[in-house]
Amino acid sequence: MKGEVKLGILGGGQLGRMLMQAGLDFNLYTLVLDPDENAPCKDICNEFYVGSFRDFDTVYEFGKQCDILTIEIEHVNADALEKLEQEGVKVYPDAKTVRTIQDKGLQKEFYRQHNIPTSDFILLKDKSELEQRIDFLPAFQKLRREGYDGRGVTRLTGEADFGKAFEEPSVLEKLVDFEKEISVIVARNEKGEVTAFPVVELSFHPEHNLVDSLFAPANVAYKLQRHAIEIATRVIEAFGMVGILAVEMFLTKDGQILVNEVAPRPHNSGHHTIKANYTSQYEQHLRAILNLPLGSTEIQSAAVMLNLLGEPGYDGEAKYEGLQEALAVPGVYIHLYGKKFTRPARKMGHITVLGQSIEEAQQRAESVKNVIKVIA
């Protein structure tokens, strides 16, 4: 390894910030592009550029300076990635994978084509097509592009819901009667070595459709965990990508595992690995894209991760309440994202709660769950 590798990151949010925190240990020289001049990465990267990661020229000019280019959000200009690849920049994940994943229609077709189990779906050009497929309901209608953190998703049970249906190109996904949502983060380096983090169980906020909390290890039978890891491994190998890939899956009531969607970058369902696993998801992503041997994903402690969202009703300069009380509980760790302003449901940080068993971690998590509040 050279003394200094120039790593470019498209997106300057908390995922990029935690990636750079891990990157410090590798002496990386970091460049970040984000439209927000107050992005969480701003003060800790070597060079910060304000600009759109959706714009061809901006991404191309930014990426030309880098040895390796990666992302912390998938909604980036894939044409620019492709041109950079052709010109010798290592783009991880690659343009083709990013292009497939950023379009939920292409993503679903990719699963079908590679025999990866996923819920039944149809692609809709516009709302008029929906009206001819009442037989397919109940279903989730998802915008093909730009959905994020639950935005761009609506549940349709019948004609009465058509008022809230999207006009734009979308995917109509058969409702899955699932028991649990789980996630497996896999990593792959240039040599093709693949590792998987143990299965985590997700719990979603009923209103915002954001991950509310997760726990690891998941309370799922060993055989199903093996199966989930095998599917996630097949997905990353099918993409042939380099980096980490978060594979969110449904565990159905009849014991099937269906891939819901994937993210080719550090993911909310891997935050706990910073404290709880031998290797964190962030270090694993760096090892993968630097083509270093991947780290052990072994669990050191059981963990619950709680997202710290801006309280409803507060908009303005963030203040944090309840830290004294929460941090007095053994095993409780806070990670704030350096965001100056809060707004309702904005991701402001997360809390990791460790324990010797998942029961201990869950008990501790219960006692701090509503203690820390982000207000203005």
Next chain:
Amino acid sequence: MKGEVKLGILGGGQLGRMLMQAGLDFNLYTLVLDPDENAPCKDICNEFYVGSFRDFDTVYEFGKQCDILTIEIEHVNADALEKLEQEGVKVYPDAKTVRTIQDKGLQKEFYRQHNIPTSDFILLKDKSELEQRIDFLPAFQKLRREGYDGRGVTRLTGEADFGKAFEEPSVLEKLVDFEKEISVIVARNEKGEVTAFPVVELSFHPEHNLVDSLFAPANVAYKLQRHAIEIATRVIEAFGMVGILAVEMFLTKDGQILVNEVAPRPHNSGHHTIKANYTSQYEQHLRAILNLPLGSTEIQSAAVMLNLLGEPGYDGEAKYEGLQEALAVPGVYIHLYGKKFTRPARKMGHITVLGQSIEEAQQRAESVKNVIKVIA
């Protein structure tokens, strides 16, 4: 807690760098003072000042801007710390503690005064006094001030060694026939809450007198571990200081524990806590000085820490050899300090090796020990 606390750090080396890495999770606004314009902290703090932390005016002007002022090296201007304290800056560790610790003579007298077990010693004004105390040899002669990482220490067995004796004020410490060197890092917050990390065992480089490797948990009888922790706790309580304190001790062949010396800041003997313990020494220092509840010091994994020193014979821009091979061993983690230039025995980084047992960690450490090399 306010959205933003202004934390000043005197010294911009690797200890400050790792402190800031931990500080990112607390949304701290960091200011760093160091004489080296390429100090490891430079690119990741909010404000970097080039200047001497030994100079009254420089430290005073720097410190005036901070809510909390801390150190990552103890050789700082204590008069400036005292004036800042009087003017309301929270200085942790406080001026009085720093002044005592930075003078090895005062430090030894402090132990004697507080009935803290330590090796027998006498204070010498100059070399001529030494000549009258041949009866006290064999002994270590240590400069009272400015010693660091083995510099300012010489071993005297008889008159034949007087050629290498120091002229300046020094402490003559009776040679201790020790079995092991151990360290306990304790922390104390404003409320007076104290925690201790489990005992670690140190192994020194025969030539450079630097910590070469350490392992935790130490292979020391439970009763002696309890005793070492009790002594370290008494030391931090005697100082009444806020922050962390590394207490290095000798375990003698007849089962006594003697305090060797202390450091009121993050310490080389606590690097492994980043990966191996619930709370790292860096987070613990921050919790202490922010007056937050101290974290659990529980061990998650057994660990060996290896210092990564510049290879003899190389002076210049640093290159790292053997990363591929070393990182292929499970449980091996590298922490580079962002130093552009290497020189023989310069601390360039460290490696933490985790295992489910100390034997497993030691076996893994053996296999990577001489694999990573820092050359130019």
